[in-house]
Amino acid sequence: MPINQQEKDIMSTYLADEAKDVEVEGPSATFTYRRMGPRGGVPLVLLNRFRGTIDWWDPEFLDYLATDHDVIVFDNVGVGYTNGEPRDSLDGFAEGAIEFIEALGLAQADLLGWSLGGIVAQRVAVRRPELVRKLIVAGSGPAGWVPGAPDMSEKVLGIMAKPDADTDDVLYLFYPETDAARASGQEHFGHVSTRLAAGGPAISEEAALGMLTAVGKLLEVPFDQVKAELESIKQPVLYANGLHDVMIPAYASYVAVQHLENATLVLYSDAGHAFLFQHAEEFATQVATFLAA
Structure with a gap:
């Protein structure tokens, strides 16, 4: 059930901001996570973006997701609140996510991965298909080079490499250069x-x-290998993106769904990489419908 505007106005803080940090021991790290929403059913585990920690998940979006779902956010091995040796490969990040899911004792989970997290989520589904019921891949793409997709610009690559990206940098990466989108970014x-x-x-x-x-x-992985991995994913997949994503172009999403057995593609025409926050309620509703189907 969506949260209406009156309820938003009454809330002094987002409920997600009140979720406590919890720790669980895994083979490679002590994972820190937050859990919100009603328990029961298959939990929805979120996998984060490049340079993101659990503090960067938009609490409005989390509140919408957690209205009717058991939602879990966590930091992977060596990231943010979670200790351990940081990983430097897709398989390393996937192994960390699998460790976390198993450390919680979950028999199965739905995965929502944003950006790099979306690529990790797909690799988890390939490596341990029995752990994953459904996949949501947001602002992301397949695990490798997609022929025909535009390359990242020098500006994007430069910002990604900066240790101290500022607000303007992040706005450029996540939101189109329109007044409405920039206002959403500031929100x-x-x-x-x-x-x-x-x-x-x-x-x-x-x-x-x-x-x-x-x-x-990942940029060196040939497309034949990318295609084979996509074709091995049998779970239902919701792919979603903003049409003006300067980091992972929406074209990559369009190509990916052509090689998935059971996929839906949703594109937001006025948004970019952070469409899931710009259209928080609408996308959370789309996720809820997908998970319930």
Whole structure:
């Protein structure tokens, strides 16, 4: 059930901002996670973006998701609140996600991966298909090079490599250069300010370099291998993106769904990489419908 505007106005904080940090021991790390929403059914586990920690998930979006679902956000091995040696490959990140799911004792989970997290989620489904019921791949693409997709611009690559990207940098990466989209971006920064102001750990440069290394390796994967991996995914998949994504172009999503057995594609014409926050309620409703089908 969507949260109406009156309920939004009454809430002094987002419910997601009140979720407590919890730890669970895994083979490679002590994972930190937050859990919100009603228990029961198959939990929805979120996998984060490049250079993201759990403090960067937009709490408005989390509140919408958690209205009717058991939602779990976590930091992967060596990222943010979770200790351990940072990973530098897609398989390393997938192994960390699998460790976390198993450490929680979950027999199965639905996965929602944003950006790099979407690629990781697909690799988890390939490596351990019995753990994954359904997949949501947001602002992301398949695990490798997609022929015909535009290359990342030098500006995007430069921002990704910066250890101290500022607000304007992040706005450029996540939102189209329109007044409405930029306003949504500023709202997002306001939403995450409560968690960020608490002074939690930022992603280390070692962890960020590991992510950048993993991305570089992915760009070298031939498309025949990419296609074979996509064709091996048998779970229902919801692919979604903004048409103006300067990091992972929507074209990659269009190509991916052509090689998935059971996929739906949703595109937002006025949005970019962070469409899921710009259209938080609409996309959360789309996710809920997909998971319930």
